[in-house]
Amino acid sequence: MIYFDNAASSGVKPAAVAEAVADALKNLSANPGRGGHKLALAAARTVCRTRADAAEFFGLDNPENVIFTANCTAALNLAVFGTQAKGHVITTANEHNSVIRPLYELERRGLIRITVLPPNESGTVTAESIARSIRTDTYLIAVNHVSNVTGAVAPITEIGRLAGFKNIPLLVDGAQSAGHLKIDMRASNISMLAVAPHKGLGAPQGIGMLLFADGVTLKPILFGGTGTESENPYQPLISPEAYESGTLNTPGIAGLRAALAYTAAHMHTHAEILRGLSLRLYDGLKKIKNVRVYSPRDTAAGVISFNIGDLPSGSVSDILNDEYDICTRPGLHCAPLIHKHLGTISQGAVRASLSAYNNAEEAAFFLTAVKEIADHPF
Amino acid sequence: MIYFDNAASSGVKPAAVAEAVADALKNLSANPGRGGHKLALAAARTVCRTRADAAEFFGLDNPENVIFTANCTAALNLAVFGTQAKGHVITTANEHNSVIRPLYELERRGLIRITVLPPNESGTVTAESIARSIRTDTYLIAVNHVSNVTGAVAPITEIGRLAGFKNIPLLVDGAQSAGHLKIDMRASNISMLAVAPHKGLGAPQGIGMLLFADGVTLKPILFGGTGTESENPYQPLISPEAYESGTLNTPGIAGLRAALAYTAAHMHTHAEILRGLSLRLYDGLKKIKNVRVYSPRDTAAGVISFNIGDLPSGSVSDILNDEYDICTRPGLHCAPLIHKHLGTISQGAVRASLSAYNNAEEAAFFLTAVKEIADHPF
Numbered sequence: 001m002i003y004f005d006n007a008a009s010s011g012v013k014p015a016a017v018a019e020a021v022a023d024a025l026k027n028l029s030a031n032p033g034r035g036g037h038k039l040a041l042a043a044a045r046t047v048c049r050t051r052a053d054a055a056e057f058f059g060l061d062n063p064e065n066v067i068f069t070a071n072c073t074a075a076l077n078l079a080v081f082g083t084q085a086k087g088h089v090i091t092t093a094n095e096h097n098s099v100i101r102p103l104y105e106l107e108r109r110g111l112i113r114i115t116v117l118p119p120n121e122s123g124t125v126t127a128e129s130i131a132r133s134i135r136t137d138t139y140l141i142a143v144n145h146v147s148n149v150t151g152a153v154a155p156i157t158e159i160g161r162l163a164g165f166k167n168i169p170l171l172v173d174g175a176q177s178a179g180h181l182k183i184d185m186r187a188s189n190i191s192m193l194a195v196a197p198h199k200g201l202g203a204p205q206g207i208g209m210l211l212f213a214d215g216v217t218l219k220p221i222l223f224g225g226t227g228t229e230s231e232n233p234y235q236p237l238i239s240p241e242a243y244e245s246g247t248l249n250t251p252g253i254a255g256l257r258a259a260l261a262y263t264a265a266h267m268h269t270h271a272e273i274l275r276g277l278s279l280r281l282y283d284g285l286k287k288i289k290n291v292r293v294y295s296p297r298d299t300a301a302g303v304i305s306f307n308i309g310d311l312p313s314g315s316v317s318d319i320l321n322d323e324y325d326i327c328t329r330p331g332l333h334c335a336p337l338i339h340k341h342l343g344t345i346s347q348g349a350v351r352a353s354l355s356a357y358n359n360a361e362e363a364a365f366f367l368t369a370v371k372e373i374a375d376h377p378f
Numbered sequence: 379m380i381y382f383d384n385a386a387s388s389g390v391k392p393a394a395v396a397e398a399v400a401d402a403l404k405n406l407s408a409n410p411g412r413g414g415h416k417l418a419l420a421a422a423r424t425v426c427r428t429r430a431d432a433a434e435f436f437g438l439d440n441p442e443n444v445i446f447t448a449n450c451t452a453a454l455n456l457a458v459f460g461t462q463a464k465g466h467v468i469t470t471a472n473e474h475n476s477v478i479r480p481l482y483e484l485e486r487r488g489l490i491r492i493t494v495l496p497p498n499e500s501g502t503v504t505a506e507s508i509a510r511s512i513r514t515d516t517y518l519i520a521v522n523h524v525s526n527v528t529g530a531v532a533p534i535t536e537i538g539r540l541a542g543f544k545n546i547p548l549l550v551d552g553a554q555s556a557g558h559l560k561i562d563m564r565a566s567n568i569s570m571l572a573v574a575p576h577k578g579l580g581a582p583q584g585i586g587m588l589l590f591a592d593g594v595t596l597k598p599i600l601f602g603g604t605g606t607e608s609e610n611p612y613q614p615l616i617s618p619e620a621y622e623s624g625t626l627n628t629p630g631i632a633g634l635r636a637a638l639a640y641t642a643a644h645m646h647t648h649a650e651i652l653r654g655l656s657l658r659l660y661d662g663l664k665k666i667k668n669v670r671v672y673s674p675r676d677t678a679a680g681v682i683s684f685n686i687g688d689l690p691s692g693s694v695s696d697i698l699n700d701e702y703d704i705c706t707r708p709g710l711h712c713a714p715l716i717h718k719h720l721g722t723i724s725q726g727a728v729r730a731s732l733s734a735y736n737n738a739e740e741a742a743f744f745l746t747a748v749k750e751i752a753d754h755p756f
Contacts, residue, residue, distance in 0.1 A: 003417065008409035009625060011417070018403045021629070025396045025582060030705070031386035034712075036696065037705035039381065039389070070448035070584075073602035073624025097611070098602035098624060104611045105601050198625060204403060206448075206584045206627025221599075223483050224451035224476035225712030231723060233475070233482045233714060246451025246476060247387060247576060249584025249630070251399070318414065327408065327415035334412075334603030336611060345609055 002326040002362045007148055007176055007303050007333075007353030010202050013259075020258035021204055024251040031247055033227040043250050050257040051240070057260050058193055059184035060211045067210040067243045068253060072175045072196035073098040075210035078243060079171045079192045080106070080142070082218035087137035088113045092125045093337040094147040094154070099173055100337060103142070118341055123152025123296050127162045134166055141170045145177035149338045149351065151278075151299030153181070160189035169216055175199060179263050180271060180301040191216050200301065203259035207252035210243075218243065270356035274302045277354050277363055284367035290374045294342055294349055302354035305333075308374045313348035316373060320350070324369040328352050380704040380740045385526050385554055385681050385711075385731030388580050394636040399582055402632035409625055411605040421628050428635040429618070435638050436571055437562035438589045445588040445621045446631060450553045450574035451476040453588035456621060457549045457570045458484070458520070460596035465515035466491045470503045471715040472525040472532070477551055478715065481520070496719055501530025501674050505540045512544055519546055523561070524554035527716045527729065529656075529677030531559070538567030547594055553577060557641050558649060558679040569594050578679065581637035585630035588621075596621065648734035652680045655732050655741055662745035668752045672720055672727055680732035683711075686752045691726035694751060698728070702747040706730050 003011035024046070030039035032047045051063040060066065069075045080102040089103055089112055106112045115133045117125045130141060141163050143154050156172055163170035169191035174183055178193075179200025185193055192212045197203035212218060220235045224245030229236040236242050263270075278299045285293050285306050294305040308316055313330035320326040331348040332339050339345045352366065381389035402424070408417035410425045429441040438444065447453045458480040467481060471494055484490045493511045495503045508519060519541050521532050534550055541548035547569035552561055556571075557578025563571055570590045575581035590596060598613045602623030607614040614620050641648075656677045663671050663684050672683040686694055691708035698704040709726040710717050717723045730744065 001417075003408070005408060005413055005415065005418065008412045008418070009407055011407050013403050013407060018400060021403060022396060022400055025391050025399060025633075029387060029389050029391060029583075030381070030383060031583075034386045035383055035705070035707035035709075036692070037383060037699040037707075039379075039705055040383065040386070040707075070452065070627065071624035074448065074600060077600050077602065077623075096603060097608065100611050101601035101603075101613050101623070105613065108612065196625070204627075204629050205407075205409075205625050206630045208624070222452060222455050223479035224455065225474055225479075227712065230475065230710035230712050231714045231717075233478050234486065235479050235483065245455075245479070246449035246586070247574070247583050249448065249582075249627070251582050252584045252627070252630070255403075314414070321415040327413070327417050329413035329415075329418075331413075332608035334605065334608050336609045339609075 002366060004352040004354060004358070004366065005327045005329050006355040007199065007351065008329055009198050009205060010200065010355055012202065012355065012357040013204065014202050014262045016258040016262050017202060017204065017255045021251045021255040024254035028250050028254060032250055046250065046254050046257065047248060050253045053257055053260045054209060054211065057264060058211055059186040060213065061186065062214050064239050065212045065214065067240050068248055069208040069210060070206065071208040072194050075194040075208045076173060077102050078210050078218065078221055079194060081221045083140055083169060083216065084111060085139045086111060087139040088115065088135045089140045089142060090115045090117065090130055090133050090138055091142040092117045092119065092144060093341045094119055094124065094144040094152065095142065095335065095337065096144065096148055096173065096175065097334040099142050116337060119152060123147060123150045124154045127155060127158040130159060131162055134168065138168055141168055143170065144173045146181070146301045146303065147338060148176045148303060149305050149333050149335050149349065150295045151301055151303030152296050153300050156190065157188040164189040176301045176303060179267065180274065185211060185213060197256050197259060201259045201263050203256040204252050207249050207256050273356040274354060275300065277358055278302050278304060280360065280363045281352060281366065285370065288371050288374050291370060303351065305349040305351045307344065307347055307349050308370065310347065313350045316350045319373055320369060326366055326369060380744060382730040382732060382744065383705045383707050384733040385577065385729065386707055387576050387583060388733055390580065390733065390735040391582065392580050392637065392640045394640050395580060395582065395633045398636035399629045399633040402629040406628050406632060410628055424628065424632050424635065425626060428631045431635055431638045432587060432589065435642060436589055437564040438591065439564065440592050442617050443590045443592065445618050446626055447586040447588060448584065449586040450572050453572040453586045454551060455480050456588050456596065456599055457572060459599045461518055461547060462489060463517045464489060465517040466493065466513045467518045467520060468493045468495065468508055468511050468516060469520040470495045470497065470522060471719050472497055472502065472522040472530065473520065473713065473715065474522065474526055474551065474553065475712040477520050494715060497530060501525060501528045502532045505533060505536040508537060509540055512546065516546055518549060520549040522551045524679045524681065525716060526554045526681060527683050527711050527713050527727065528673045529679055529681030530674050531678050534568065535566040542567040554679045554681060557645065558652065563589060563591060575634050575637060579637045579641050581634040582630050585627050585634050651734040652732060653678065655736055655738065656680050656682060658738065658741045659730060659744070663748065666749050666752050669748065681729065683727040683729045685722065685725055685727050686748065688725065691728045694728045697751055698747060704744055704747060
């Protein structure tokens with residue numbers, strides 16, 4: 001079995017992550033931030049340390065601005081709805097539905113206008129194209145860091161510099177980049193960063209993060225018990241509790257903490273392995289007749305999408321699964337605008353997404369499989 | 379160490395739960411509902427089976443109406459915001475902030491009016507008191523099943539009958555009851571049930587559920603990738619995907635499934651143990667001079683709150699923790715209205731919340747501790 005669907009969810013969780021989860025289920029079963037007895041404090045300490053570790057990992061000054069959510073989508077919803085103003089938002093055709101659908105919902109309610117920038121020939125947007133789209137009422141720039149369809153990497157530091165210069169908050173969707181590429185919120189002037197820890201970081205599913213810089217004003221979007229100001233029937237506004245109503249996912253957070261430590265120690269090596277495997281796949285696919293590749297050669301997060309002639313992407317993915325035991329993801333990958341741009345809205349595309357746990361033999365077998373399908377489609 | 383804070387989060391997770399989580403981290407790491415390869419399907423099957431098991435456990439006809447959320451608070455937010463209309467809501471002073479704060483937020487926005495019913499001498503509301511409060515524009519009745527402060531049990535079947543007769547949806551907050559008391563949505567005519575699986579069911583933290591009956595119209599409150607209708611930039615409206623944007627918590631859901639099976643097998647025995655321990659605690663506390671108990675004698679979910687004279691509840695809880703190694707929770711328990719009703723808004727109350735994993739020796743030791751504190755307060 002070859003798992004090439006790491007962009008959907010990483011196939012291998014480091015042993016340390018599983019151990020941290022198991023330990024939390026046994027020893028951190030109390031409710032963090034609810035009550036002052038020693039078991040509640042032990043759980044709260046783990047949560048608190050994970051905030052600190054995440055802040056350090058992503059170059060954020062204030063760990064109290066690390067918000068734990070159910071997943072990256074919930075983090076992006078908090079960012080989009082939490083900063084909503086009457087005005088204009090700039091975003092890109094590379095965005096995932098987790099950004100597109102919240103924005104389109106706000107537009108449908110008549111609250112905002114959206115400019116969607118198409119990618120250039122490198123598959124990404126530039127700071128210049130964003131600069132040209134800024135209006136007097138632009139209150140948010142939302143940019144996907146690494147496309148989950150093509151793997152193209154946006155120049156977030158340049159965009160961050162522009163955003164800082166124009167005093168417009170920059171939201172970066174780091175779903176596909178966090179854990180693969182170094183992200184420094186301070187250096188890149190990122191106002192808000194959404195993270196999907198179960199992807200590039202190897203954390204368990206069930207935990208997401210929004211990190212935001214001091215100065216960003218966020219309205220809560222979920223209301224409930226915070227363990228703070230209990231006598232107040234209205235939602236308190238102090239971070240992080242204001243945005244984390246209800247019981248936190250302590251085992252998930254403990255797993256995330258182990259994943260951050262593991263990734264910090266291995267990111268450099270893993271990135272090199274991933275780059276090597278990606279190039280091998282890219283170059284191999286380019287050599288196969290009748291195969292069309294939609295990714296740039298340099299796909300830092302191991303995401304490569306392609307099609308074989310006019311074959312429906314779902315059929316190719318099924319053959320890879322059924323005949324070769326290779327897991328890929330066909331279709332639109334919840335990112336319709338980029339598929340419209342690529343002209344693949346009805347065919348979709350087959351996405352192979354790698355991790356550093358894959359190897360050269362798997363890549364070679366995959367290329368053989370694609371060649372066989374391309375040579376003898378049915 | 380004696381853990382009497384099970385109403386905040388159950389202290390013991392059954393071994394089968396931890397094993398299911400560990401297995402999911404290893405074997406179900408793909409993304410359920412995203413892609414059709416065998417690993418994604420394996421994860422999706424577990425999610426699907428958990429929906430079926432949860433529907434059966436709670437007497438719900440349609441498993442597609444089991445919505446997985448981050449926690450019970452997120453489930454209650456979905457219920458309150460998802461059914462919001464211009465009109466009137468009836469609720470009770472027993473509600474937790476996870477119901478109060480969403481409702482007060484809607485009231486503050488000028489969208490709804492709220493009637494909050496005080497509990498009667500048994501600590502709960504009656505169907506009659508609700509009937510008297512129904513207005514022509516009442517569109518929701520939201521009732522806490524078991525108070526997380528007093529342990530009082532609401533007559534949800536009678537209330538459900540009334541709600542059905544009046545054709546008004548009934549939302550039941552089952553945070554403290556699910557796993558302790560039998561809940562049958564069909565028999566009790568419950569339109570929506572919110573569950574906190576990490577409490578009475580012994581599931582991991584990080585997973586909640588909203589179950590809703592066919593016929594209930596819910597608007598999504600989180601927007602993003604659903605793995606369905608990917609070409610649609612607006613949120614699809616088909617359950618369950620419409621309400622579960624982003625990657626699900628597969629290990630949490632696998633743990634929940636094991637917890638449901640374990641609870642189904644042990645609920646009757648556990649309820650008996652819990653009732654015995656609760657009576658022992660209640661009767662013991664009532665005998666201690668200067669102790670005031672706020673719970674009815676019959677506290678089906680093992681929740682008993684009390685104070686010692688005028689001592690701040692936080693001080694008593696601290697002494698129990700520091701001197702006796704007993705974990706309790708003081709303060710307002712995120713339920714301000716009932717504390718206002720009890721006259722304990724500034725003192726709070728000490729809550730001892732039991733589980734079937736506690737025993738008579740622990741209860742006896744706890745009673746001795748409370749007596750010592752009551753006899754020699756400082």
